[in-house]
Amino acid sequence: MTITTTVRLTAAIDVPESFVDEYVDVYKHLHAHPELSGQEFETAAYIETRLSALGIDSFRCGVTGVVAVLKNGDGPVVGFRADTDGLPIAEETGLDYSSVATGTQRDGTTVPLMHGCGHDTHVAAALALAALLVERRELWRGTLVLIFQPGEETAYGARAMVSDGLWDRAPKPEVVLAQHVLPAVKGKLLIRSGHMATLADSWMVTVQGRQAHGSQPEKSIDPIVAAAAMVLRLQTIVSRELAPSTSAVITVGTFHAGLKENIIPATAEFSINVRTPNEDARAAVLAAIRRIISAEAAASAAPEPTITEINTFPRCYNDPEATRRVIERFTTDFGAEALTDAPLGMASEDAGLLSDAIGVPGVYWAFGTFDPQFFDGGALPAGNHSPFFAPEARSAVVVGTGAALSGVLAFLGRD
Template identity: 65%
Template sequence: MPGTATTVALATGINVPDSFLTEHIEMYKAFHRTPELSSCEQRTAETIEARLSELGIEHFRCGGTGVVGLLRNGEGPVIGFRADTDGLPIAEETGLDYASRSTGTLPDGSNAPTMHGCGHDTHITAALAAAAYLVDARETWAGTVVFLFQPGEETASGARAMVDDGLWDRAPRPDVVLAQHVMPAAGGTFWLRAGNMASLGDSLRVTVRGRQAHGSQPEKSRDPIVAAAAMVMRLQTVVSREVAPMTPAVVTVGTFHAGLKENIIPKTAEFTLNIRTPEQEVRNTVIAAVRRIISAEAAASGIAEPEITEINSFPRLFNDAENTARATRALTAAFGPDAVIDSALGMGSEDAGWLGDAIDVPVVFWAFGAFPREAFANGAAPAGNHSPHFAPDAGLAVTNGTGAALAVLLDHLGK
């Protein structure tokens, strides 16, 4: 890439002018200020499209608010690179001068504050910065990069929407799909592992229907609150008594809503569940136990069979062994021998796996840190993803995200 008198290293051998870093830090802050909720990323998509046009990169919409950029540079490998774009319904409390004050509309029509509380602003910026570098450094590489700016990751809807919208009929089939995610870890550190990189994820809504009555006449009711409360308590035994102790699994009740007044036993109660499991067999066991407990507690309470509806379901995220080893070597060469950590299985979930699994193409997903090392002094730790206080360092977010993306991309594409 053309240099200036002063440059900064994104990674070993990947140097850019100071102005490049400054430009993309400002881009990161702009994305951070203006998050949009899942599948509502219209303004974000338009900003991405405008930047791709500035860079001269062919692009098209896919999956509603998804954007695909095709950076072609002669004969060579075809590499997919995914960056998710959606924010979360969180009221930001970071105190940053570029903090979000945006709001969005939830699926139920209610208004909610929005925040890039999972770092997808970092992912967008890193992908666009990598694209800018590759445009200016065409002489160093050959092939095609399929940049996948994917909406709706938080709801497990975006990757499937892009695939269902004919993604791989309109873009060249890649040799591998790469993806990355910022985490509350020190800059210059990376996590990846071969095999399952994240957990399967399932979210359910349970509607419990009873019989409404005056609070002073409970004998005339079939109390859905008591029944639902019994279900919630009994569900805590699924992991402790139906899953082997060495097998990771999570069953979380995230919301519980019932009633409008203290002296009315309501007709309905509703709660939502989030389930994380490491593999399909465990998923089947846990979901079967959840359904059995809900049904049995309803019967014990003398109420109708509850209605259970799926909110979302995350697929596997399986890192191909050969390509994971290759990415590990590339990141180690770029950031040093101690930079890459063999990751434990995470209980978080991701839908990036769909992008490769849909066409039987290998996937590699890694996590990277973007916090100063002093944030971990004396046992301290910064706020994690989905916290209202989640605040990666802007400079580290851009340098580490972009540097990692380029290190692995150029390992596949470099001459």
């Protein structure tokens, strides 16, 4: 007699151990083969192959985005987003499926690649979700639009898919769901109503000056001095122009100028990353940044600097009523003790654009996959974007798939 062991995904749904093993292998494959934002060609092809093997048709959207539509009779339409891109990080986890891949950035630079934010877990869970819904049609009714979205790390992907006619080519959903792995306890779900992430904006600032010999500063307009004054003054926006209760961050991440110590250069360039909690704070901070950059340039008798937008992240807002439905389902499936009222962090996310673009609710949550020992007086696990970030593979599949299934069934479940 053959005994089939099972794994519990939710309080009412078990799957064979072999199912989990299959999607652990999927996860490990994805982890070992990351690609840069906007270059997810092999990832997209792999997703299409997996979907085709399940008998699910799909189409490309936004070049490297993949969309699949699962129908099971009459009922609501729900969208579910999984992001697909990796990061330019040299992996140091020591895992036997670590990435040794490299990629080429837009400037031609070759960089190491890693799924350092866990998007591999998101794709594996979404593919497992698709397989479950194909096999267990008695659980649900309606239509699920699966969105495998590229370019989340650069705020490129959601906008690219919407611009490429996503909601003209796929059924318009009543709600769009998304999830993200975090360095939290295995099985923990983090969700709240309202803003789930901050708005984010990145700019490149080019300060123009006048080149001269280092011994003749009077013949120059020194762009380094002007840019340095801007960098210092920008830090006063949060401390002196916003209320202490308003969380915001202004970071200057790069600063480049000159080629030789005895030449005052003609230009200086620096990049700014801004995180704000809401649209009003965003408008106030960005206006203050422009004002300071312009004023400091004028104080140095320099021309007006050039500001180039690198990227801008939309809001990620959880609709209260839709979020209530998801929380109720999570509570039924995992118990109230599994849920945490997620604090508003300073991370950013572009999933909200998929729902905001068509004026429907969105719900976004996070899940943990790490052993509790990390949080019991031991060293905390490495976080997202770290070269040591390593969600436990089996937990990533079980928790990620279980949360995805529960969230979807909050709207499509027959019960």
